[in-house]
Amino acid sequence: MKFSNILTSTVSLLVLGATVEGHFSHSRNDAVGPKRPFRPLPPSHLRKRVCHVRSHGDSSYDDAEFILSALKECNHGGKVVFDADKEYTIGTALDLTFLKHIDLEILGRITFTPDTDYWQANSFRHTFQNATTFFQLGGEDVNVYGGGTLDGNGQVWYDLYAEDPLILRPILFGVIGLHGGTIGPLKLRYSPQWYQLVANSTDVLFDGIDISGYSSSENEAKNTDGWDTYRSHNIVIQNSVINNGDDCVSFKPNSSEILVQNLHCNGSHGISVGSLGQYKGEVDIVKNVLVYNISMYNASDMARIKVWPGIDSAMSEDLQGGGGLGAVSNITYDKMYIDNVDWAIEVTQCYGQKNLTLCNEFPSNLTISDVHFRNFYGTTSDKNDPDVGTVVCSSPDVCSDIYAENINVLSPSGTNDFVCTNVDESLLQVNCTSG
């Protein structure tokens, strides 16, 4: 790929004290609702300069250098604009963890190159579940908005994954070590894997994310989670539309103070805690999570908690684990609408282990407590009819205070049965008829 030496961006300094107001220059908190964040989000500083990112305008040239230089030029108080009439191509892994007090206004389209060899060798590795990202965006007080598009060029990855499940498919959007920020509105398309990883981050608001991208070959787009939070605290995800084929949102180890509200999810695996307890001897904590006002369509689950048992288990060739420690606590799912969803509620401490006898012999060392499912409405799919929900603990000693109330969910045949195992059924206002 060739690079141009010419000036990489244009900086406009604004005249006589006039300032460009940051998109959220006053308070991020005003944008959060109807539920309030667990802790107030920090305000964003005013932006005073504007840099426009140049583009070669040709997908065979890499625009990464243009992007980096604009970001460096407008860091510390500026706004970087990806113009509406431009197409940008990124063929280089970008470490954007140096950002501070900066806005990225993405109006145009950014596409990642389909060079699977390059990305497998150079994308950022995050050890957890072998996750890799095209770029890592972090720092302090960073807003990314504009309604433009990030396109992961996923088709080549969906096809390659079908041949070899051990390839490392990059995550489209890596928010790594970001403290204070707003992401959205943005369109995310064709991610090779998860759409967004939020790791080592605090006080980040995702608002107005539009996710979609289906495979056009017979090889499905797999593991396309909307969000995965990891080692992150005080995160808000709201007002977004997700069309994908795996978790809509997933809370991975050490996620706490997470508010998720006003989502429309279609085709997903629901809003999931976990999977947790995958790594032997490691301590995974997920606590203080509120999921509110979600519409879930054509999905395997609405509310899901998945914990690996105390024994080694294999979900698939590239997903194995069990034996981890930790706790899931203070999790609430409130005001959930479902249509054509296999399970309204699915709690399992036997994730990845099909042999339930074996699971009960080696109960999970990861406890589940203080969980509230309330105000569920709608109809499941016929997949598990007559059952509409399942709460399976590996031992009564490791599950406590799991409540279900006002669950107005029926199967297509009109039943509302639940599978309940090793759980206090007196707290579940549902029909525990099997298990």
Ligand SMILES: *[C@@H]1O[C@H](CO)[C@@H](O)[C@H](O)[C@H]1NC(C)=O
């Ligand atoms: C997060 O921070 C830890 C500790 O500094 C580091 O080991 C890890 O690589 C960082 N990134 C992720 C994705 O966890």
Ligand SMILES: *[C@@H]1O[C@H](CO)[C@@H](O)[C@H](O)[C@H]1NC(C)=O
């Ligand atoms: C990471 O990938 C390797 C093979 O590339 C595999 O052996 C290992 O189990 C994977 N780790 C996890 C946690 O999935």
Ligand SMILES: *[C@@H]1O[C@H](CO)[C@@H](O)[C@H](O)[C@H]1NC(C)=O
């Ligand atoms: C998660 O938090 C627990 C408890 O603080 C800690 O022991 C563990 O190392 C953390 N795990 C990760 C992956 O950061």
Ligand SMILES: *[C@@H]1O[C@H](CO)[C@@H](O)[C@H](O)[C@H]1NC(C)=O
């Ligand atoms: C629930 O979310 C939908 C968007 O999915 C939104 O239109 C509606 O206003 C929200 N309801 C409340 C009470 O906020």
Ligand SMILES: *[C@@H]1O[C@H](CO)[C@@H](O)[C@H](O)[C@H]1NC(C)=O
């Ligand atoms: C919703 O998901 C189904 C797959 O479950 C898919 O066929 C359909 O196109 C999706 N709808 C939209 C609007 O993307």
Ligand SMILES: *[C@@H]1O[C@H](CO)[C@@H](O)[C@H](O)[C@H]1NC(C)=O
């Ligand atoms: C538990 O979560 C709720 C939100 O559902 C929150 O209001 C409460 O403060 C949390 N409890 C603790 C101890 O943080």
Ligand SMILES: *[C@@H]1O[C@H](CO)[C@@H](O)[C@H](O)[C@H]1NC(C)=O
């Ligand atoms: C659910 O899937 C059906 C069939 O694929 C589709 O017609 C419908 O639009 C989907 N629902 C949503 C909300 O996308």
Ligand SMILES: *[C@@H]1O[C@H](CO)[C@@H](O)[C@H](O)[C@H]1NC(C)=O
């Ligand atoms: C399930 O595990 C039990 C206990 O270890 C074992 O006796 C049984 O053979 C296993 N069943 C299958 C189908 O593997």
Ligand SMILES: *[C@@H]1O[C@H](CO)[C@@H](O)[C@H](O)[C@H]1NC(C)=O
């Ligand atoms: C974890 O659970 C297994 C099986 O239930 C048990 O044998 C083991 O001692 C536990 N490990 C720890 C560290 O608690």
Ligand SMILES: *[C@@H]1O[C@H](CO)[C@@H](O)[C@H](O)[C@H]1NC(C)=O
């Ligand atoms: C349980 O199922 C029976 C028969 O299907 C039904 O009459 C009853 O109302 C159900 N109970 C609850 C709490 O939904």
